[in-house]
Amino acid sequence: MSAPTQAIPELRGFLHGLPGVDRVGAEARAATLASRSIKTTAKQWALDMAISMIDLTTLEGQDTPGKVRALCAKAKRPDPADPTAPMVAAVCVYPDLAHVAAVELKGSGVHVASVATAFPSGRTSLEVKLADVKYAVSAGADEVDMVIDRGAFLAGDYQLVFDEIVAVKQACGDAHLKVILETGELVTLDNVRRASWLAMLAGGDFIKTSTGKVAPAATLPVTLVMLEAVRDFRESHGRQVGVKPAGGIRTAKDAIRYLVLVNETAGEDWLDPDWFRLGASSLLNDLLMQRTKMMTGRYSGPDYFTLD
Amino acid sequence: MPKFEYAPAPESRSIVSLRESYGLFINGEFGPSVDGRAFKTISPATEEVLAEVTEAGPADVDRAVTAARKAYEHTWSAMPGRERAKYLFRIARIVQERARELAVLESLDNGKPIRESRDVDIPLVAAHFFYYAGWADKLEYAGYGPAPRPLGVAGQVIPWNFPLLMLAWKIAPALACGNTVVLKPAETTPLTALAFAEICQQADLPPGVVNIVTGAGETGRALVEHPGIDKVAFTGSTEVGKQIARACAPTRKKVTLELGGKAANVVFEDAPVDQAVEGIVNGIFFNQGHVCCAGSRLLVQESVYDEVLASLRRRLATLRLGDPLDKNTDVGAINSAAQLAKIRELSEVGEAEGAQRWSPPCELPVKGFWFPPTIFTGVSQAHRIAREEIFGPVLSVLTFRTPAEAVEKANNTPYGLSAGVWTEKGSLILWMASRLRAGVVWANTFNKFDPTSPFGGYKESGYGREGGRHGLEAYLDV
Numbered sequence: 001m002s003a004p005t006q007a008i009p010e011l012r013g014f015l016h017g018l019p020g021v022d023r024v025g026a027e028a029r030a031a032t033l034a035s036r037s038i039k040t041t042a043k044q045w046a047l048d049m050a051i052s053m054i055d056l057t058t059l060e061g062q063d064t065p066g067k068v069r070a071l072c073a074k075a076k077r078p079d080p081a082d083p084t085a086p087m088v089a090a091v092c093v094y095p096d097l098a099h100v101a102a103v104e105l106k107g108s109g110v111h112v113a114s115v116a117t118a119f120p121s122g123r124t125s126l127e128v129k130l131a132d133v134k135y136a137v138s139a140g141a142d143e144v145d146m147v148i149d150r151g152a153f154l155a156g157d158y159q160l161v162f163d164e165i166v167a168v169k170q171a172c173g174d175a176h177l178k179v180i181l182e183t184g185e186l187v188t189l190d191n192v193r194r195a196s197w198l199a200m201l202a203g204g205d206f207i208k209t210s211t212g213k214v215a216p217a218a219t220l221p222v223t224l225v226m227l228e229a230v231r232d233f234r235e236s237h238g239r240q241v242g243v244k245p246a247g248g249i250r251t252a253k254d255a256i257r258y259l260v261l262v263n264e265t266a267g268e269d270w271l272d273p274d275w276f277r278l279g280a281s282s283l284l285n286d287l288l289m290q291r292t293k294m295m296t297g298r299y300s301g302p303d304y305f306t307l308d
Numbered sequence: 309m310p311k312f313e314y315a316p317a318p319e320s321r322s323i324v325s326l327r328e329s330y331g332l333f334i335n336g337e338f339g340p341s342v343d344g345r346a347f348k349t350i351s352p353a354t355e356e357v358l359a360e361v362t363e364a365g366p367a368d369v370d371r372a373v374t375a376a377r378k379a380y381e382h383t384w385s386a387m388p389g390r391e392r393a394k395y396l397f398r399i400a401r402i403v404q405e406r407a408r409e410l411a412v413l414e415s416l417d418n419g420k421p422i423r424e425s426r427d428v429d430i431p432l433v434a435a436h437f438f439y440y441a442g443w444a445d446k447l448e449y450a451g452y453g454p455a456p457r458p459l460g461v462a463g464q465v466i467p468w469n470f471p472l473l474m475l476a477w478k479i480a481p482a483l484a485c486g487n488t489v490v491l492k493p494a495e496t497t498p499l500t501a502l503a504f505a506e507i508c509q510q511a512d513l514p515p516g517v518v519n520i521v522t523g524a525g526e527t528g529r530a531l532v533e534h535p536g537i538d539k540v541a542f543t544g545s546t547e548v549g550k551q552i553a554r555a556c557a558p559t560r561k562k563v564t565l566e567l568g569g570k571a572a573n574v575v576f577e578d579a580p581v582d583q584a585v586e587g588i589v590n591g592i593f594f595n596q597g598h599v600c601c602a603g604s605r606l607l608v609q610e611s612v613y614d615e616v617l618a619s620l621r622r623r624l625a626t627l628r629l630g631d632p633l634d635k636n637t638d639v640g641a642i643n644s645a646a647q648l649a650k651i652r653e654l655s656e657v658g659e660a661e662g663a664q665r666w667s668p669p670c671e672l673p674v675k676g677f678w679f680p681p682t683i684f685t686g687v688s689q690a691h692r693i694a695r696e697e698i699f700g701p702v703l704s705v706l707t708f709r710t711p712a713e714a715v716e717k718a719n720n721t722p723y724g725l726s727a728g729v730w731t732e733k734g735s736l737i738l739w740m741a742s743r744l745r746a747g748v749v750w751a752n753t754f755n756k757f758d759p760t761s762p763f764g765g766y767k768e769s770g771y772g773r774e775g776g777r778h779g780l781e782a783y784l785d786v
Binding site for chain 1: 312314315316317427581583586752
């Protein structure tokens with residue numbers, strides 16, 4: 001599976017030449033892996049790993065500097081009662097609030113991620129999208145979550161999607177680029193595989209399932225196909241790309257299922273916050289509750305964990 | 309050491325209460341044999357003795373057949389279909405209620421992973437009883453005439469690979485059609501059949517409708533050759549199947565045989581590769597390859613050979629072999645020392661004949677019967693491992709260039725139980741399916757079972773169909 005990186009006219013042929021995905025088979029495989037039973041020491045390890053992989057996210061019209069500051073505090077110290085709880089990987093906000101997060105998180109090790117490129121629909125000109133990216137980066141974002149042009153992708157204009165990702169990557173400078181495929185709009189797993197390869201060929205550092213604004217957001221079968229894609233891409237191109245399922249992951253049980261999927265699909269090289277992230281907000285408290293339960297043997301109620 | 313080491317997650321054994329010894333189930337009651345002989349059944353994963361089981365001799369078989377005959381004539385054949393259905397529905401519900409217990413018992417006695425007995429075997433057992441319960445009062449609409457009659461007493465002999473599921477395949481259609489049965493489970497896996505006898509009691513099934521006689525080959529022979537049997541149903545090896553066919557040829561007994569297989573799993577260059585690899589794994593490593601319809605011959609189109617084999621090897625390295633009761637185990641124990649010896653022998657023959665043997669790094673438990681997942685490449689049609697049924701986790705890999713060659717190679721076997729086709733091209737699936745001489749052809753999947761679908765073989769894989777509407781025919785006088 002060697003691919004053209006620059007030989008542009010072959011892009012379409014290459015993407016259409018990727019092996020198909022049989023939906024029934026992919027769903028069955030994801031369901032089997034979801035039935036793995038993760039207990040005791042394995043669960044302890046997985047809960048901490050999941051916490052450290054979270055991109056703690058708030059992407060609402062009602063977001064304020066106050067809200068973002070609170071979220072950053074939570075990101076740095078998720079469980080005020082227990083300093084051994086790990087930090088999350090990043091805080092993910094809209095570009096106009098990136099500077100707030102940057103100030104709050106400075107020196108903490110928690111990354112500042114900002115969505116950009118007219119998130120979530122991406123329906124504007126390339127100039128505006130690039131300005132959006134530059135604005136976010138200049139405000140202190142070291143990770144940029146862009147959306148692809150799903151309309152162009154579904155219309156078969158892969159070149160346009162490719163060129164946009166290349167341009168955004170350039171505009172990112174040193175910032176890490178996560179490419180949101182919005183798989184809920186791509187619908188088929190064949191499309192998910194093609195879009196994953198397209199994003200990787202164009203230089204994306206991460207491929208991400210969803211904006212969280214479209215249902216369905218992240219699902220296990222979609223993430224399975226993306227993990228297969230990054231695995232195969234590293235084998236053929238020698239570059240490792242990360243994966244980020246986002247949206248709809250709410251319970252510790254769900255999060256652990258994703259870790260099992262990573263472990264048995266892409267392999268343990270991806271079991272690291274540098275290579276796998278979980279885009280979520282309410283998930284964190286469930287992980288913390290489970291963690292406390294593992295350590296004390298008792299469940300405590302939601303009142304004992306901070307909202308943000 | 310792996311980063312993400314799954315801690316042991318064993319299913320609890322406490323749900324199963326094993327008795328020290330089990331009698332024969334004849335005429336609705338457990339009782340001793342005439343001559344008092346017994347044998348032990350062990351857990352193949354640990355060689356621990358699980359229980360002592362009674363060995364039925366000819367006199368016991370005769371008592372069982374007499375009980376079945378009486379129940380047939382006085383109770384069961386005269387009972388309206390809708391009444392028989394009630395019993396079958398009741399049995400199905402009890403199986404569901406006791407599903408966890410039955411799954412643990414099956415994994416203990418057989419060695420198969422709890423994930424499979426829990427998610428495949430036992431749900432299918434219940435599904436078979438539900439399905440045939442539905443037919444019991446609708447036989448006149450099955451296409452066999454206005455009032456099809458049952459055959460009488462069925463003598464049924466089942467194998468050790470899917471103990472309770474094979475029991476369900478045999479007993480559910482037989483009872484739905486109005487027959488009574490004497491069933492002999494395999495000597496290495498009698499425990500779930502005996503638990504099923506308890507379920508018959510729990511369901512208030514009239515005495516004699518189901519009789520379970522435990523024992524080995526001699527017990528089976530006594531049952532099959534008993535003159536009071538109207539119907540013989542056998543699932544097992546082709547060798548024994550032939551003996552049964554010969555023994556029944558000069559009699560009035562009707563016979564259905566479900567025997568061995570050497571199925572081809574055909575992967576074309578346009579296959580969905582990741583799912584095909586799953587299908588190959590599921591085809592040959594499901595149930596340790598103790599599956600008569602296992603996809604034991606992989607036929608890969610030469611143009612994607614390297615890619616498919618690399619993916620397959622990578623995937624095999626993630627298979628988890630070990631304690632069958634651990635919920636994360638993918639590959640369990642080989643059912644018996646005898647079967648392990650046979651797998652080893654044929655694997656050695658494979659190497660001696662020049663095929664290349666490969667297994668992933670895999671630690672085998674010290675006690676019990678174990679064999680690692682194994683792939684042979686460089687296999688040709690002339691090799692014994694491409695022709696003989698190994699009935700273990702051993703895959704022979706061959707290649708082909710064109711669809712016509714794939715069909716030729718797939719059909720070039722004395723067997724014809726199943727086949728698999730992997731391609732994204734619908735027309736090629738249909739083209740292949742119409743040419744493969746196999747009872748089941750799976751397209752982009754493998755080892756999928758459903759009570760509504762008939763199952764059975766061509767050639768040395770046997771005759772007769774089980775499952776679906778077709779499965780009724782084996783138990784009706786048509």
